[in-house]
Amino acid sequence: MEMSNLIVMLLLLGMMATYIPVFMCLFFTSFLSFLFFTDLPTLLLVQTLLRSLDKFALVVVLFFILCGNIMTAGSIVEKLIKVANALVSWLPGGLGMAGVLACGLFGAISGSTVATVVALGGFMIPALLDNGYEEKFTLGLMTTSPNLGVIIPPSIGMILYSMISNVSLEGLFLTGFLPGALIMAGVCVYTYFFYRKKTEITRMPVPTFMEVLAVLREGFWSLMLIVIIFGGIFSGAFTANEAAVVACVYAFIVELFIHKSMKLSDVKRITVNSAVTSATLLIIVAGATCFGRYLTLESIPGQITEAVLSSIRSPVVFLLAMNILLLGVGMFMDIISATLILGPVFLPMLSAFGIDPLHFGLILTVNLAIGYCTPPMGVSLYITGSIANRDIIYISKAVMPFLIIQLAVLMIITYLPNVVLWLPKVMGFIP
Numbered sequence: 352m353e354m355s356n357l358i359v360m361l362l363l364l365g366m367m368a369t370y371i372p373v374f375m376c377l378f379f380t381s382f383l384s385f386l387f388f389t390d391l392p393t394l395l396l397v398q399t400l401l402r403s404l405d406k407f408a409l410v411v412v413l414f415f416i417l418c419g420n421i422m423t424a425g426s427i428v429e430k431l432i433k434v435a436n437a438l439v440s441w442l443p444g445g446l447g448m449a450g451v452l453a454c455g456l457f458g459a460i461s462g463s464t465v466a467t468v469v470a471l472g473g474f475m476i477p478a479l480l481d482n483g484y485e486e487k488f489t490l491g492l493m494t495t496s497p498n499l500g501v502i503i504p505p506s507i508g509m510i511l512y513s514m515i516s517n518v519s520l521e522g523l524f525l526t527g528f529l530p531g532a533l534i535m536a537g538v539c540v541y542t543y544f545f546y547r548k549k550t551e552i553t554r555m556p557v558p559t560f561m562e563v564l565a566v567l568r569e570g571f572w573s574l575m576l577i578v579i580i581f582g583g584i585f586s587g588a589f590t591a592n593e594a595a596v597v598a599c600v601y602a603f604i605v606e607l608f609i610h611k612s613m614k615l616s617d618v619k620r621i622t623v624n625s626a627v628t629s630a631t632l633l634i635i636v637a638g639a640t641c642f643g644r645y646l647t648l649e650s651i652p653g654q655i656t657e658a659v660l661s662s663i664r665s666p667v668v669f670l671l672a673m674n675i676l677l678l679g680v681g682m683f684m685d686i687i688s689a690t691l692i693l694g695p696v697f698l699p700m701l702s703a704f705g706i707d708p709l710h711f712g713l714i715l716t717v718n719l720a721i722g723y724c725t726p727p728m729g730v731s732l733y734i735t736g737s738i739a740n741r742d743i744i745y746i747s748k749a750v751m752p753f754l755i756i757q758l759a760v761l762m763i764i765t766y767l768p769n770v771v772l773w774l775p776k777v778m779g780f781i782p
Contacts, residue, residue, distance in 0.1 A: 377635070
């Protein structure tokens with residue numbers, strides 16, 4: 352690697368190691384790189400910045416953020432939790448199982464890990480503790496289970512990967528269902544055996560058929576939101592972009608006129624909050640795209656590809672190296688920045704090892720999702736710590752058993768690609 356490129360990488364890593372916001376790190380590094388290490392005018396950087404935001408694919412991200420905020424402000428989340436409770440809360444450790452199932456249901460609408468932690472953590476953590484569940488188990492469960500928000504579609508990370516790789520977004524969404532189901536099943540089994548013989552834990556009575564029916568009737572409109580999103584996308588009724596808009600309109604109608612848990616005066620506040628969150632995301636997208644432009648102009652992805660191909664021959668070793676690298680990156684970088692920066696670097700290598708871009712997109716997403724729960728920069732650790740008033744060291748120890756489950760699922764999807772690619776193949780998204 353040339354000295355100039357090494358300086359640029361060290362500059363970026365050095366700034367990220369401080370308290371400088373990620374988007375500022377990317378912008379500063381990009382500007383200084385263009386100014387000192389290229390002969391190109393900085394106006395090109397400004398053009399890249401503007402064009403990075405002029406992408407129709409970003410619309411789906413913005414509207415799913417709005418949809419998640421509507422759910423959090425209204426009662427859809429509460430009704431999803433009630434449905435999950437009715438299904439499993441009568442089993443040993445049932446309330447813990449309900450927590451992970453609720454995360455899966457919420458993630459199937461919001462597409463965000465952070466939104467899932469905030470929406471469900473504040474409700475489920477006190478409920479689990481009040482019912483006698485151990486604090487470490489509770490915090491570990493409700494810190495890691497929200498990772499389902501970016502693994503189960505619609506996933507913001509998958510949307511951004513689809514944007515930079517040009518793979519089918521619908522096909523990529525289909526790869527996320529099985530890993531999400533495996534993680535939920537693994538956590539439920541672990542919870543069952545952990546609390547099977549602990550009689551001191553409060554266990555709900557087995558609900559009658561009529562009670563289950565009443566809960567499902569109450570949660571019907573909330574569950575229909577999931578049906579509308581996936582049914583509409585995979586039936587061809589509308590695209591993923593249109594699904595996000597339809598989901599927002601539906602959620603507003605349900606909360607305003609059916610659940611009546613929201614007032615018209617709340618609409619402006621929710622929309623403005625969503626706009627602020629979206630702006631935060633878009634400015635990271637712009638910074639990452641500018642930095643990616645410098646990498647492309649300097650042919651850095653090509654140089655890395657040549658170096659990797661000269662030292663690694665086996666797809667098994669390549670995938671193992673990618674997992675280790677991505678897990679390390681996830682400890683320091685959020686999924687948005689990491690996807691936009693590393694995606695273009697790794698994509699050129701895939702064909703040499705016979706790896707499907709859809710398969711790699713899933714591996715990338717799951718690795719970076721795990722990063723939400725790994726120190727020192729795991730956002731979920733800090734959110735749960737603030738809810739429970741615990742330090743990051745305590746939370747980091749609490750998440751270990753659940754991270755082992757997610758790492759096991761990661762190994763399955765890494766080395767058994769047909770397990771996750773068969774559904775996109777059946778649906779016609781892979782020739």
